[in-house]
Amino acid sequence: MTAESTHTRPDTAVRANVARDTWSVLIRELKPVVRDPFTLIFSLVQPLVFLGLFAPLLIGSSGQPVGETLQWFVPGVLVMIVLFGTGATGSNLQYEMMTGSHERTLVAPLSRPSLLVGRALKEIAPIVVQALIIVLIAWPFGFTINVPGLVIGLALLAVFGVGLGSLSYTLALKTKDREWLFWGVQQTLIFPLLILSGMLLPLDAAPAWMRAVSTVNPVNWVVQAERALFAGELGDITVLWGWIAALALAVLGLWAGVRAMRKSS
Amino acid sequence: MTNEPIIQAQGLTKRFTVKKKTVEAVTDLTFEVARGELVAFLGPNGAGKSTSLRMLTTLIPPSSGTARVVGYDILRRPGDVRARIGYVGQLTSGSFAQRARDELLSQGAFYGMSKAASRIRADELIDSLDLASFASRSVQQLSGGQKRRLDVALGLMHAPPLIFLDEPSTGLDPQSRANLWQHILDLRAQHGTTVFLTTHYLEEADRYAERVMVMDKGRVIADDTATRLKANLAGDLLTLGFASPIDADQAIGVVQGLTDREVRRDGVASITLTAPEGDALLPSAVRALDAAGITVARATGVPPTLDDVFLALTGRTLREAGEGDETDDKTTTENQEQDAGPQASAQAEASVTTGAER
Numbered sequence: 001m002t003a004e005s006t007h008t009r010p011d012t013a014v015r016a017n018v019a020r021d022t023w024s025v026l027i028r029e030l031k032p033v034v035r036d037p038f039t040l041i042f043s044l045v046q047p048l049v050f051l052g053l054f055a056p057l058l059i060g061s062s063g064q065p066v067g068e069t070l071q072w073f074v075p076g077v078l079v080m081i082v083l084f085g086t087g088a089t090g091s092n093l094q095y096e097m098m099t100g101s102h103e104r105t106l107v108a109p110l111s112r113p114s115l116l117v118g119r120a121l122k123e124i125a126p127i128v129v130q131a132l133i134i135v136l137i138a139w140p141f142g143f144t145i146n147v148p149g150l151v152i153g154l155a156l157l158a159v160f161g162v163g164l165g166s167l168s169y170t171l172a173l174k175t176k177d178r179e180w181l182f183w184g185v186q187q188t189l190i191f192p193l194l195i196l197s198g199m200l201l202p203l204d205a206a207p208a209w210m211r212a213v214s215t216v217n218p219v220n221w222v223v224q225a226e227r228a229l230f231a232g233e234l235g236d237i238t239v240l241w242g243w244i245a246a247l248a249l250a251v252l253g254l255w256a257g258v259r260a261m262r263k264s265s
Numbered sequence: 266m267t268n269e270p271i272i273q274a275q276g277l278t279k280r281f282t283v284k285k286k287t288v289e290a291v292t293d294l295t296f297e298v299a300r301g302e303l304v305a306f307l308g309p310n311g312a313g314k315s316t317s318l319r320m321l322t323t324l325i326p327p328s329s330g331t332a333r334v335v336g337y338d339i340l341r342r343p344g345d346v347r348a349r350i351g352y353v354g355q356l357t358s359g360s361f362a363q364r365a366r367d368e369l370l371s372q373g374a375f376y377g378m379s380k381a382a383s384r385i386r387a388d389e390l391i392d393s394l395d396l397a398s399f400a401s402r403s404v405q406q407l408s409g410g411q412k413r414r415l416d417v418a419l420g421l422m423h424a425p426p427l428i429f430l431d432e433p434s435t436g437l438d439p440q441s442r443a444n445l446w447q448h449i450l451d452l453r454a455q456h457g458t459t460v461f462l463t464t465h466y467l468e469e470a471d472r473y474a475e476r477v478m479v480m481d482k483g484r485v486i487a488d489d490t491a492t493r494l495k496a497n498l499a500g501d502l503l504t505l506g507f508a509s510p511i512d513a514d515q516a517i518g519v520v521q522g523l524t525d526r527e528v529r530r531d532g533v534a535s536i537t538l539t540a541p542e543g544d545a546l547l548p549s550a551v552r553a554l555d556a557a558g559i560t561v562a563r564a565t566g567v568p569p570t571l572d573d574v575f576l577a578l579t580g581r582t583l584r585e586a587g588e589g590d591e592t593d594d595k596t597t598t599e600n601q602e603q604d605a606g607p608q609a610s611a612q613a614e615a616s617v618t619t620g621a622e623r
Contacts, residue, residue: 013348014377024375027374028367028374031363031367031371035367092362095361096361099360100354100356100357101357101359101360101361101404103358104358104372104419107322107323107324107347107350109344109348109377110375265325
């Protein structure tokens with residue numbers, strides 16, 4: 001109290017600044033992750049279950065060697081991390097909308113786009129850390145790592161994650177305090193996207209209509225691009241398609257998210 | 266600049282569409298607040314207090330009308346308004362996943378403060394609002410009183426000249442509430458901060474606010490100091506008791522000669538009336554009755570409360586008014602408080618006192 005009385009502060013007259021505000025929001029969002037990194041490990045349980053319990057079935061039924069099957073399966077698991085982890089991140093915002101702290105950030109002199117973009121960029125951190133852990137676990141079992149492919153693959157995953165995360169935040173901003181609606185929409189979308197991406201099982205044996213639908217599934221293109229990148233085929237045309245799909249999703253997600261954030265109250 | 270009112274609201278109106286029906290939550294709100302004032306919106310839940318605050322803090326745009334807050338138009342220059350106000354909402358300002366001190370530092374960054382300035386300021390607030398024991402705990406782990414002190418600290422981080430507090434003491438036990446108020450009053454004494462709050466606790470408005478704006482059904486129906494509101498709109502309740510009903514009957518005539526307010530029989534052998542300046546009327550009534558040979562056995566004078574003012578203005582008590590209406594946009598949050606009139610919340614407080622500072 002005594003220290004306070006010695007300061008007479010001029011009134012802060014800060015102006016909104018997209019770059020600085022985005023940075024401030026990003027740093028704030030990263031704090032809980034840095035304080036408690038084990039939360040990242042816990043959210044890895046699901047992809048690890050698929051790696052440990054689904055990959056052996058795949059190996060058994062395909063009759064291919066372990067290394068080859070992992071080479072096909074692991075890139076899909078990395079995309080799965082984004083699909084399940086980042087796809088659900090909107091629930092964090094929804095929780096903050098319901099408990100009150102989102103309202104506080106809306107009264108702060110922050111540019112509205114930065115409130116969304118900062119959060120979306122934060123998603124990159126868990127994606128990269130979790131993807132590296134999965135890759136390192138698969139490595140001793142015969143999964144080969146092409147370093148340039150890994151770097152480009154992670155960057156692609158990050159862009160895809162920013163897009164999907166933004167859409168998840170948009171869903172939270174739109175559904176407001178109706179959690180059931182958020183999860184209803186999220187779950188309804190996520191499994192068709194998962195299955196129609198050829199992430200778990202190849203779509204080669206699928207009926208024609210499923211293959212047709214899968215061609216407009218951006219997740220499918222990202223999975224195929226990741227497979228090519230981890231195989232070291234950096235110039236493969238699927239890599240280009242993967243980038244187009246991820247960038248399109250990011251642009252769409254950020255556009256929709258910023259729009260929803262501007263309307264948030 | 267300094268003579269300009271810190272808030273000038275001009276015809277602020279907010280309409281919501283709920284299930285295809287248009288509901289007017291706030292109607293034609295026009296008022297000014299001078300720098301340094303401590304003003305309270307008093308009214309039942311659903312009166313439009315929060316909606317008014319949310320318009321003034323740029324959270325929602327008005328349907329019509331406008332306001333200048335700290336010198337800037339809320340519609341044309343919302344960013345300039347935001348930079349110069351503090352806001353403590355009804356709910357919890359800190360994110361449950363964050364640590365208390367981290368939130369203070371993030372708040373500093375949000376208001377353009379340097380890292381060093383944020384650290385100094387955060388430590389000042391941790392000290393003055395007694396946050397030290399839980400500053401490195403996550404918000405989720407804090408008790409209600411601790412969360413509320415953190416909310417206030419977050420609202421004050423950038424030392425705003427004007428702070429809005431929406432129901433700052435709802436859900437706090439009496440001790441935490443008194444504590445919180447001490448902090449708010451200290452702050453004003455030291456920095457001349459203008460404080461604008463909403464409350465449905467009439468004792469709170471009565472005790473702390475220098476100016477009370479009574480709100481009901483979206484309109485401000487009275488605006489004055491608590492003392493003047495009570496004197497002009499309510500008056501003291503005087504009761505005189507006698508040895509026999511006959512004495513009481515005779516006393517009515519004597520006392521009626523001293524006041525233009527109606528004197529009534531009340532009970533077996535007493536009379537009652539409500540009058541302004543009852544503290545002066547009571548002794549003169551006793552003397553007049555003595556002179557008339559009527560012995561006064563008992564005399565009580567009860568000063569009015571703001572609830573009496575509300576009753577005089579609306580024909581309902583604050584508690585009755587709080588049940589049923591819900592025109593505010595935050596219906597989910599306000600609903601929870603729907604039944605919590607002064608009495609009900611006093612009981613709720615008593616029951617949480619023991620568990621509050623776990």
